[in-house]
Amino acid sequence: MAAGQDVRLGDGRVLHVYDSGADATAALTLVWHHGSPQTGAPLPPVAEAAAARGIRLVSYARPGYGGSTPRHGRDVVSAADDVVAVADALGVGRFAAMGASGGGPHALAGAARHPDRVIGAVTLAGIAPYTEAFDWFDGMRSPEALRAARLGRAARARFAETEEFDPEQFLPVDLAALEGRWASLGADAGHAADLGPEGLIDDDVAFASPWGFELAEVAAPVLIVQGEGDRVVPRRHAAWLLAHLPNASLWMRLDDGHVSVLDTVPDAMDWLLARLG
Template identity: 55%
Template structure:
């Protein structure tokens, strides 16, 4: 694997961006910007690479602030992180891309399309979380909502929660565990590493999810495919329906039997569907 790019942002911070085709000769290859989940390092994942390479696509995977060598930014919003990615894409000479986000990456893929509509030609969210609306129903169906609830009480409360938080096994279905033991095994390994080495990234993600995102879903003009698992216990199916209420060119693809990880198997077909739109 090649070394990632380190992009200097306008405020002097570095942003780490992993690239499946970093050579200058690859600049004309169509680009997928992969917005990783929470927690993840931003490193390129084998199933994402396989889906992209089979379709002649280049993958760029930025590490959000707080993850994978990109320094934390206290108080960052979803839109702030999207603006960082937009700057990195400009620095890399990317003029058109498809934004794909998994789980906590979903909001960031949508935000990139909202802040830079001329750059993003399509969006896919896979088990993406919806904007917090201040209601109790937003949490309905989550097997473990402790981190998000702690985030409602502010940064100090969320940091305290992180000190003792442990993964809730019932968050995943049997199907999720099977997928993690197979094709998406490196996602599980990467998430465990990110949780150990960059716990602040997850804290800052949760804080950003329960605050205003800084963009409106109605500003996402690109064709948008919202893929949601009907059996998801991390980001329940109603979040997909909430996301669909925003983008004018949105489509919901509900996969009734999929859980939070199982739904990722839809990535290849989702890319085909979006490219055909």
């Protein structure tokens, strides 16, 4: 994976971008939407799986993360134009999107707003839009941050002043994953947290507010991957996504939690290649 580079947008903002490089033989270009919090730097298991399949992998830091200009008040759909601007700067035409956890909604946003560019999407342990049709917080081990986000950015920022990580969010299988194959994810999340809470605050407010698009607008094929035991984003969110996305499939992983479910990344890439490659 090439070193990061800055892409300057028309409004003057900068997005920090990573690109494995153009290749005329690439089977597919895949944009990775990182979780919350992360720096946007490509995670080795994702990069390795893409390289093994001849996939060009692009990732970028959302505003407020990893060197990208903050954009307070951003909604989820704002990522759609950002990612297309990144694609344009890299000379990428059509591409697929894959998002983990907080990246999931942003992967769907591009498919909703730019169906001519985003031709398929995968969301792994991705949160659903806020709704009162079911208890959106039910099953979350630590919902306090998102509850604060429902009250607005100022309330979420105040919560960040005393926020503490709750390891009970993770199943034993998640902790094992963070000690092994996905150790890079934990390290990157820690690095993102050290750089400050701005990106995470803005993510949470965006998740808990209207996203700026409807799931029904996502016509492209979508794969939803969910861990049955997930205590961060409960299984009910995946069921809601499945019921409201027009062209979605669900892989329910009975033994997985929020992190271990990422072991499906290679298989999810194969799913995209079978439909789009």
